[in-house]
Amino acid sequence: MDLTLTEDQIFIRDEARRLLASKADGDALRRIVSRGDGIDPDLWATISTELGWCAMTIPEKHGGVGLGLTELVLLMEAVGERLAPVPLWSTACLGVPLLTAIGTQAAQVWLERIAVGDAAATVAIADMNSVNPFQGGGVTATRQGGGYILQGQLPLVTDAQVAGLILVPARIGQDVAVFGLEPSTGSDFRRLKTLDHTRQYCAHSLNDLSVPESTRLDRNGVNADALAEAETIANLGLAAEQAGLARGAMDLTLEYISERVQFGRTIASFQAIKHRCAALEVDLAELRALILGAAVQPDPRERMLEVAGARALASDLAFRASEEAIQLHGGVGFTTEYAPHLYFKRAQANWHLLGSPERHLDRIAAHCLPDGDAA
Amino acid sequence: MSQQDLNDLRHEIRDWMDTHLTGRFEPLRFRGNAGDGDALPELRKAWEQELAHGGWTCPHWPKEHGGRGMSVPQQIVFQEEYGRAGGPGRIGHIGEGLVGPTLIAFGTEAQKQQFLSGILAGTEYWCQGYSEPGAGSDLGNIRTRATRDPGSGDWLVSGQKVWTSLAHLSDWIFVLARCEAGTVGRHGLIFLLMSLDQSGVEIQPIEQMGGGAEFNSVFFDNARAKAEHVVGEPGDGWQIAMALLGFERGISTLGQQMAFAQELEAICDIARENGMTKIPSIRQRIAVAWTGLRAMRYLALRVLGGDGSHDVQRDALGYKYHWSNWHRDLGKLAMDVLGPEAGVLDESDPRKERLQRMFLFSRADTIYGGTNEIQLNLIAEQGLKMPREPRGTKG
Numbered sequence: 001m002d003l004t005l006t007e008d009q010i011f012i013r014d015e016a017r018r019l020l021a022s023k024a025d026g027d028a029l030r031r032i033v034s035r036g037d038g039i040d041p042d043l044w045a046t047i048s049t050e051l052g053w054c055a056m057t058i059p060e061k062h063g064g065v066g067l068g069l070t071e072l073v074l075l076m077e078a079v080g081e082r083l084a085p086v087p088l089w090s091t092a093c094l095g096v097p098l099l100t101a102i103g104t105q106a107a108q109v110w111l112e113r114i115a116v117g118d119a120a121a122t123v124a125i126a127d128m129n130s131v132n133p134f135q136g137g138g139v140t141a142t143r144q145g146g147g148y149i150l151q152g153q154l155p156l157v158t159d160a161q162v163a164g165l166i167l168v169p170a171r172i173g174q175d176v177a178v179f180g181l182e183p184s185t186g187s188d189f190r191r192l193k194t195l196d197h198t199r200q201y202c203a204h205s206l207n208d209l210s211v212p213e214s215t216r217l218d219r220n221g222v223n224a225d226a227l228a229e230a231e232t233i234a235n236l237g238l239a240a241e242q243a244g245l246a247r248g249a250m251d252l253t254l255e256y257i258s259e260r261v262q263f264g265r266t267i268a269s270f271q272a273i274k275h276r277c278a279a280l281e282v283d284l285a286e287l288r289a290l291i292l293g294a295a296v297q298p299d300p301r302e303r304m305l306e307v308a309g310a311r312a313l314a315s316d317l318a319f320r321a322s323e324e325a326i327q328l329h330g331g332v333g334f335t336t337e338y339a340p341h342l343y344f345k346r347a348q349a350n351w352h353l354l355g356s357p358e359r360h361l362d363r364i365a366a367h368c369l370p371d372g373d374a375a
Numbered sequence: 376m377s378q379q380d381l382n383d384l385r386h387e388i389r390d391w392m393d394t395h396l397t398g399r400f401e402p403l404r405f406r407g408n409a410g411d412g413d414a415l416p417e418l419r420k421a422w423e424q425e426l427a428h429g430g431w432t433c434p435h436w437p438k439e440h441g442g443r444g445m446s447v448p449q450q451i452v453f454q455e456e457y458g459r460a461g462g463p464g465r466i467g468h469i470g471e472g473l474v475g476p477t478l479i480a481f482g483t484e485a486q487k488q489q490f491l492s493g494i495l496a497g498t499e500y501w502c503q504g505y506s507e508p509g510a511g512s513d514l515g516n517i518r519t520r521a522t523r524d525p526g527s528g529d530w531l532v533s534g535q536k537v538w539t540s541l542a543h544l545s546d547w548i549f550v551l552a553r554c555e556a557g558t559v560g561r562h563g564l565i566f567l568l569m570s571l572d573q574s575g576v577e578i579q580p581i582e583q584m585g586g587g588a589e590f591n592s593v594f595f596d597n598a599r600a601k602a603e604h605v606v607g608e609p610g611d612g613w614q615i616a617m618a619l620l621g622f623e624r625g626i627s628t629l630g631q632q633m634a635f636a637q638e639l640e641a642i643c644d645i646a647r648e649n650g651m652t653k654i655p656s657i658r659q660r661i662a663v664a665w666t667g668l669r670a671m672r673y674l675a676l677r678v679l680g681g682d683g684s685h686d687v688q689r690d691a692l693g694y695k696y697h698w699s700n701w702h703r704d705l706g707k708l709a710m711d712v713l714g715p716e717a718g719v720l721d722e723s724d725p726r727k728e729r730l731q732r733m734f735l736f737s738r739a740d741t742i743y744g745g746t747n748e749i750q751l752n753l754i755a756e757q758g759l760k761m762p763r764e765p766r767g768t769k770g
Contacts, residue, residue, distance in 0.1 A: 001676055002676075002680055003673060003676050003677040003680055004677070004680045004681075004687075010684075254759060254761070258761070265762075266762060268761045268762055269761070269762035269765075271752070271764065274751065274752065274755035274756070274759075274761050274762075275748070275751040275752075275755065277755055277759055277761065278693075278750075278751040278752075278754035278755040278758070278759065279751060281689070281693060281754050281755075281758055281759060282693035282696045282697055282754060285674060285689065285690040285693040285694075285697070286667070286670040286671070286674055286693070286697050287670065288690070289670055289673035289674035289676075289677050289690065290666070290669060290670035290673055290674075292673065292677065293669070293670075293672070293673030293676070293677075305665075305669075306669055308666075309662070309665065309666030309669060309670070310666075312662070312663070312666060313666060313670070358659065361658075361659045361662035361663065361666075362658070362659075362662070363662075364661075364662035364665050364666060365658035365659065365661055365662040367665075368639075368643050368661050368662065368665050369643055369646060369647055369652045369658060369661065371647055371652075
């Protein structure tokens with residue numbers, strides 16, 4: 001198994017980082033935060049329309065670039081590093097994998113639109129802390145007349161006000177159906193005020209929402225294995241974003257402590273501080289290796305387990321890196337003038353998306369201890 | 376080399392191990408690794424010769440020096456299959472992995488002629504004379520002296536080396552000594568090849584907390600290194616010593632990971648047998664261990680496949696810290712899963728014995744080969760470009 005990045009992959013990563021360094025720098029981020037909707041529409045237009053980042057993993061026959069998960073995780077890391085307020089995770093790691101899993105003509109039409117930057121997408125997940133977010137838990141669909149009635153609470157949906165397509169997995173009997181809502185189908189997502197200022201979060205109550213037959217994108221339910229694969233990709237993308245967040249928090253801290261002078265020396269020269277930074281660096285190397293390995297792992301079950309491990313490590317590391325950023329900045333780390341608080345808040349918000357560390361570790365434990373579920 | 380060729384190699388090694396690590400060698404399975412390094416020495420020396428007959432010693436050496444010229448991917452396959460089969464810790468490791476490559480790169484023709492064949496044949500064993508009581512993490516603080524004997528041109532060596540793995544089983548030692556009086560630090564050092572079988576050398580075992588004694592103190596009292604057994608020039612010892620360490624690329628750690636995986640598996644088995652799986656925090660710790668091991672494998676493959684970019688070099692610096700701390704934590708997990716029985720020594724239970732040994736020896740993992748503290752300095756200074764530690768004026 002070769003984990004060396006190809007020249008093309010290095011180019012994609014470096015170009016992404018270069019773009020975001022100029023378009024999503026600290027000033028840009030503060031501007032978006034003060035506006036309060038968690039989206040930078042200009043940056044999103046550049047990324048989705050001009051650069052085609054959403055097309056990365058969409059097959060060429062559906063207008064995509066047809067690249068693999070390695071390219072996707074490199075982009076997600078770059079976005080996480082800058083906390084870039086764009087719906088890339090919602091679109092490329094939730095929407096695209098779920099549409100791919102559905103696999104119908106109706107789903108392909110959407111993939112083609114997403115590939116050219118015509119629409120952002122997201123998935124409305126009833127239980128955001130579930131490790132099986134696409135199984136339709138918490139939402140039921142009932143056939144009525146020529147359409148369906150949807151019922152369920154959606155308390156935390158990412159990027160719903162910017163998405164042109166909101167995918168709603170729902171249970172219909174034993175099957176998982178997926179409905180594609182557009183802002184015009186009467187879905188009314190209300191934006192939430194949240195701790196994290198760098199991503200958009202919305203909520204919606206599906207109180208017997210009546211939708212036409214045409215909104216149902218699957219045919220007779222989505223294949224369970226395909227759903228599981230899509231869930232793995234969603235988690236992999238989030239792990240990569242969290243790894244990027246940790247890198248970004250560390251980089252801005254290293255920059256600050258290399259300039260801050262106390263007792264006649266930069267505080268970066270104190271061993272107590274060096275060792276803390278180095279310990280984070282080791283954990284980041286471990287996490288990134290696991291993410292890159294999982295991205296090329298051919299076996300779906302092994303990949304699911306590796307991604308579960310990556311999410312557990314990533315949630316923990318992103319939080320620790322950002323809390324260290326506050327601590328090592330000293331007093332200014334507690335202010336809104338400096339960036340550490342944005343990383344800290346985003347790290348905490350990510351913790352419970354698609355499963356907290358304990359839930360991911362439970363999955364791995366069930367694999368390691370197959371007869372040991374007595375607890 | 377194609378994937379098919381690598382698979383063929385994998386099967387060839389697997390078959391060879393199956394048919395040879397058996398019979399009288401059967402007791403060697405999973406023995407002699409770090410922490411257990413002084414186990415079954417005579418049988419393990421015979422095993423070295425068995426490997427040599429099969430052409431499996433020094434497989435990464437160039438063909439013209441008797442090796443197979445194996446590439447990195449081939450070496451990875453070899454180490455994985457050796458570890459998977461439970462191949463014992465290699466008494467010949469220092470000669471094969473460190474001395475041979477150093478002599479091939481820097482040795483004289485006569486030195487290659489004299490020493491390479493014994494390493495290849497698995498008949499001559501080497502140990503490493505770097506650390507001293509006053510020169511551990513601060514290796515430059517070496518006090519062992521080498522003085523030239525004007526008559527013969529030989530070097531007379533006096534001083535003490537310590538933590539010398541397997542010195543009591545070895546024939547030769549390479550010694551870093553100070554050959555220019557009045558020098559300090561990295562200057563004025565010499566790299567010497569010395570026979571251990573001489574009157575000026577005394578080897579004393581150091582009993583470890585795990586009960587074994589694979590380390591030794593080696594005392595030199597006017598012991599002799601022949602004039603022709605200097606590697607490089609007198610005064611260049613530091614450069615040779617560091618180049619030697621550079622030959623340790625860590626490929627053997629992939630074999631080590633196979634042993635780690637078996638240790639984790641044994642812990643899982645015990646937890647299922649004794650009901651520890653009912654404790655949620657134990658389950659979580661097992662999952663954390665599984666995750667760390669998987670990450671370790673990918674980190675090793677990433678580092679060994681090295682594209683030389685700063686990114687990968689930075690990751691490489693963290694590898695030793697990662698695996699050694701992971702293993703130390705696994706030792707604690709093993710004891711906690713064993714429960715009260717962990718404290719009872721029972722020779723009839725080899726699985727438990729192995730985990731108890733591992734618990735104790737893994738405490739050395741974060742000390743030898745660069746302590747945790749030195750590793751973190753290196754990562755901070757070389758990886759993150761943070762300021763270097765100030766040097767004291769004493770010593």
